[in-house]
Amino acid sequence: MNVVALIDFDAATGAATGHRLVDADAPHLRVTDLAATRGDGIFETASLVAGRVQALEAHLVRFQQSARMLDLPDPDADVWRAAVLAIAEALTAGGVEEGSIKFVLTRGVEGAGIPTGWAFGTVSPDFTADRTQGVRIVLLDRGYRHDVAETSPWLLAGAKTLSYAVNRAAVREAARRGADDVLFVSSDGYLLEGPTSTLVLRLDARLVTPRVDIGILAGTTQGDLFTWAEQEGFATSYELLTPADLDRAEAAWLVSSVRHVAPVRAVDGVPRTVDAELTARMNAALDARTR
Ligand SMILES: Cc1ncc(COP(=O)(O)O)c(C=O)c1O
Structure with a gap:
């Protein structure tokens, strides 16, 4: 319909x-x-x-x-x-x-x-598999430094423009590499965002997401997720994150408005553990939103 x-x-x-x-x-x-x-x-x-x-x-x-x-x-x-x-x-x-x-x-x-x-x-579409079993991602260089929003505002990094051809090409590249989705990395080595999603890590018992002043979108889903997480007693923070942080994170998710929370189950072909219980609680909390 x-x-x-x-x-x-x-x-x-x-x-x-x-x-x-x-x-x-x-x-x-x-x-x-x-x-x-x-x-x-x-x-x-x-x-x-x-x-x-x-x-x-x-x-x-x-x-x-x-x-x-x-x-x-x-x-x-x-x-x-x-x-x-x-x-x-x-x-x-x-x-x-x-x-x-x-x-x-x-x-x-x-x-x-x-x-x-x-x-x-x-x-x-039915996102049950992505939400429960998770997604395999690849790290792809976005080709911009993490300070691009400040140095080159005409590149519109951090605006939700209709020009998503690059984001679509990145997902096709992921498919060529046997993965489902992408996590962009800045040319100077910081974790950014997915083509249609925000990264959230569980790191040292807190939930962490990349800072929003590095040319990425401020995720509405991540915002609601952090509000819920704080009520549940999690510490939350916005940080500059690197691939080493992803490696050592206890869990990783890509979160977005329609798919909601998708746990990351592999990065560049290397399997990761999925926190099925916490992921289910996150998705239930997002489903239960009243606004
Ligand atoms: C580039 C990008 N980053 C992050 C997100 C996640 O934002 P939201 O949670 O508001 O859907 C999206 C959503 O489509 C996006 O396109």
Whole structure:
């Protein structure tokens, strides 16, 4: 089941005015939209579980941050929230228990000066195997230093842009190496993030994730996971991490909105132990989120 909402924009001011649910099978995007021709836009993907859109406010905040980094008009959170919730309602009414809702803002049709926006909801694939048995990852050099966000902000490291061709190519490289997913490493040797996920390690009895000022996305799922972990008595921290930290970590996970928590069961072909019990508790806690 697919559901689409288009965002309406005022032609004079470019401000978002509301949304309309439209036929999900009809064409809606112009071939000259800068999303299609340049990947020039931003997006978020939130998960829908049992009728609730998870971490919606954190996704809206990150959407606004990405818009600022790309000099796009500030997305009106009320308009986008209403569109996402309308899609969630339609999916839930259609019997969808686990779904995803992607919302996209582009620079619009070339020359028009008005953005394009939409939200798209669909059913999630079954991630049970990834969540329980885990994923095999490879470490791949991203080719940027860890201080890239500071030295070269035009590279948009840390913005959630539509230009994911590189991230997709990295996953294909992982498949060529017999793995399922990727952990990017900076050219100066720091662990970064997956192409669509955040790294979390259990290190010396605390949960650790890479610092977010090193050109990576601040993960909404990792944020909620750390809130839960702190309630459970875990210490948490944001640090500069290296492959040696991954080697000595008691457990490692890639976490993201739709797949949730996937334990890492091999790195560059070397098997790792999966903490099945803690992973199950993490996924249950994320499922139980009420917002
Ligand atoms: C590059 C990147 N890092 C991290 C994440 C995880 O973020 P979230 O937990 O908000 O889904 C994503 C999500 O797709 C991503 O694309």
